Amino acid sequence: MLLIHCPYCDETLPELEFAHAGEAHVARPENPSAQSDAEWEEFLFIRRNVKGPHYERWRHTHGCGRFFNAVRDTVSDRFLATYPAGAPRPSLASLTGESE
């Protein structure tokens, strides 16, 4: 079972308290009706399916209830960082010490 750091509660807690919520930084367009079919398809369905560090959303469902973002390596299942929703995405280089 993973241990996950909630950036709001500032505590590292068992995975059981959290729910995964898909890829992060997929912003709903400001005016969806102005989107072409292809753009809307991209927003709705197309995800990166990363092997390696992945920006994703979690919700501290059985805690503070808030959504936050995380960088998790999908190969090792290690969390590299968690940060509040709305915060800029941290660069991978700063997290892994390697160039992106």
Added chain:
Amino acid sequence: MSRFRVPGRGRVNPDRPVTFRFDGRPVQGCEGDTVASALLANGIHLMGRSFKYHRPRGAVAAGSEEPNALINTRRGPGRAEPNTRATMQEIWPGLEARPQNCWPRLSFDLGAVNDRAYMLFSAGFYYKTFMWPRSFWDKLYEPVIRAAAGLGVSPSEEDPDTYASRYLHTDVLVVGAGPAGLAAARTAAEAGLRVVLVDEHAEAGGTLLSEPQARIAGLPAWDWLTAELAALKALGVRVMTRTTAIGYYHQNMIGLCQRLTDHLAELPADTPRERMWRLRAARVVLAQGALEKPLVFDGNDRPGVMLAGAAQTYLHRFGVRVGDRPVILTSHDSAWHAAFDLQDAGAKVAAIVDTRAAPPAALAGEAQARGIRVLAGFTATATSGRLRVRSVRVHPVSAGTVGAGEEIACDCLLMSGGWTPSLHLFSHTKGSLAWDEDRTTFLPADTPEDCVIAGAGRGLWGIAATLADGAEKGAEVAASLGRGASAPALPVEGDRTGSGTSHTELATDRSPSRARAFVDFQNDVTAKDLRLAVREGMRSIEHVKRYTTNGMATDQGKMSNINGLNIAADALGRAQPKVGLTTFRPPYTPTSFGAFAGYHRGGHFEVTRRTAIDPLAEAAGAVFEPVGQWRRARYFPRPGEDMDTAVARECRATRTAIGMFDASTLGKIEVVGPDAVEFMNRMYTNPWTKLQPGRCRYGLLLGDDGFIRDDGVIGRLAHDRFHVTTTTGGAARVLNMMEDYLQTEWPELDVWLTSTTEQWSTIALNGPRVAELLRPLVEGVTLTEEAFPHMSVAECTVAGMPARLFRVSFTGETGFEVNVPAPMGPALWQRLAEAGAPLGLTPYGTEAMHVMRAEKGYIIVGQDTDGTVTPADAGLTWAVGKAKPDFVGKRGLARPDLTAPGRRQLVGLLTEDGTTLLEEGAQIVLDPAQPVPMKMVGHVTSAYRSEAAGRPIALALVEGGHGRMGETVHIPMPDRTIAATITGCVFHDPENTRLKLAAPGGDA
């Protein structure tokens, strides 16, 4: 004293005899024995039959890696366990142990005909044999294979035992209480760390239990062990025996299964059978030791052929001589000591056969001193004996040529192919392995977890080396946790170090294709099968494994994986590290379902949510059904009524008088804040800006893909406050979705969301006489059509209780929903029941609710929709606020596929004979005469007998359904095809005249 018990040896208690039953006969052992050691003490080697060929087998090992000696243990109904390893099961008076996989009995098993036909049952047998004809599969092949498959029989009764689960946090977990583990635990504990030390055996000590000859720090090994365990206890180390580390999970969480009662004659009250620990350790020391490899040669599986190290364990730990006339067959020094010790314990060793041309001179000298014949540079090519090995055939090998054979009589054959580190738990961490050419084995390399390996687990050999390594690793771990520690070196005398070589199959003078040289004993995989798999095109070790089933038995390839790899690599002509090892997966040893389930069984398997009114429904004799996690009253039968009769009566009462329904399970969310209306406009399809406080509206929730997610009536209590209701099953999902959009897409909106489902008891009252009932009870609002029209909401009092009163209907009758604080629900229910009795008030359940809503064509999300239904498909276009600039799902609704013709649309269905009730889920076709497979154009979503419609009714999703009114479609069923006419969805009161509220004093 049993025939093969050696006086003065072993840790069993000869003064405490224990009688148990094996294969129906009483067997006497000693306190401290396992089933296997007690049987061996009585000269019984035949303990089981193999899986495929039903070959007679005996214990080949002495620990949890045992592949052959599997028994069924029993103590009364429900307390039976198949596939228990006889080498691990401790005996107790009355234990009943049965051999498996044999019929009619262990010594004469009809299934052994498979053994004669072994040439047929080669690798991939099932894949090749049962292909054709296709029609034979269901009726012949599958039933026969299923009947023959499986090991052991599960009990059919419920398990009366209890199982516990616990969490534990510690600084250091040490797995394995052999010399390395003991030393690591001691060092870490002395550095002030919290230490847990676990071992799967009944006692701590590991190999020390089998090597009493050694002296550590001047003490005999067993005295040192006793002192060491006392020291650990004094340091506060938690030592847990009979505790298996079954899996190594993320971030140093280790699953520990502790067996508490399987060794006890009397089950203590209130003690669980097993306890599953989820332990989180800052650091883990794996000190699991090494497993001995069998040698691969024809007949290496006969009862009496055993690992030399196992024979040592039986002798020293259990005081059992496994035979009177052993032959040792080895490629490693360690087995020589088994020969010496058995000779010293009264056996007559017939020969030590070493595959190496020049074994160490010291060992050869010692053998000579004992008068033991040594055959160096020899191979074994066959054994004889049906139920017990009688002889082994050995040959000199010179420059790769196998010379003339000699038959040596024996009553046991003790083999050793060297030792393999136990890599299982390390592999669970996704740790990488490094090939060690000298030892012909993989050693642990890097791991992402905070974990170190100590002792024989990383290829070290001998007590001195493993003790020193354990202490060193304990100090290393302590240092990494900021504690200074010293790792004292302990002098060891009588240590047995050694080395050896590795083989694939032993050299033979016969055709290898006729050899029955077993690699995986439990799954009956031979070396020939592995080579055949490679010849037939398997290149990956994972494919070889699955094609042959090597390593796939309940022992998880503990003894077979490395031999299998060596042979496969040889057949492939590639080095072992290029071929790679198959993946080890948890659990390390078979683990009971009970241990995993823990407390989650029966009523604790899942929570059952009950409304405040539930006890009244129960007292009224309601029949319940699960809806999500809730249990809801389905109907309220009167004496003699079946469901159909009761539901028809409940519907009739509601349509002619008053029906009362516990609607408390409806999801309720309070949406509050200055931006509440803007939030509602964005979330729901409907426009909310013009909805006045005191009014309600049917709300429809889509996903951004345009499909219906949920629905419910929403009341506006104030400009900044909405009372949202959701489906019973959708409440949590809807709140999560709202929170998601609010927190992450529209954080600028000033809105609070609160789940209030459990704050309110909700009673729905429907029927033409409902106003008569409520008018005398309601204060604060006038119940007239003008003052409180359909789709109104008010805060008022009902029967003196503070209430939110909704005028809504899910039945088509005049309807109200009364919300009172949850604890007041039962009082209100009783008060309404009393006041309504003269008016014909009748409680109804979810079934009548379903019938009445279907009669009106009101959908149930999740029943009449399936996640691919749009508002237009469901006939709900009127609920979509097209003028709004945006709402969740608006853009989705414009996707080409969602506006294309031919979508499945919700329609009504009436069977043409007027009496047949359709089945929910039944498929619909246009032309019943078309060939199979037919084109399916939709399915029945709801179907009920309707008294109001005078016939059975149904709702269905049908391709282009809205354009097919009046057309006939067909529903093929197993026994007949039913014709039905497509209609609209409303079967009762299409003008909604019955929703009106009768004037006070007027007729209903």
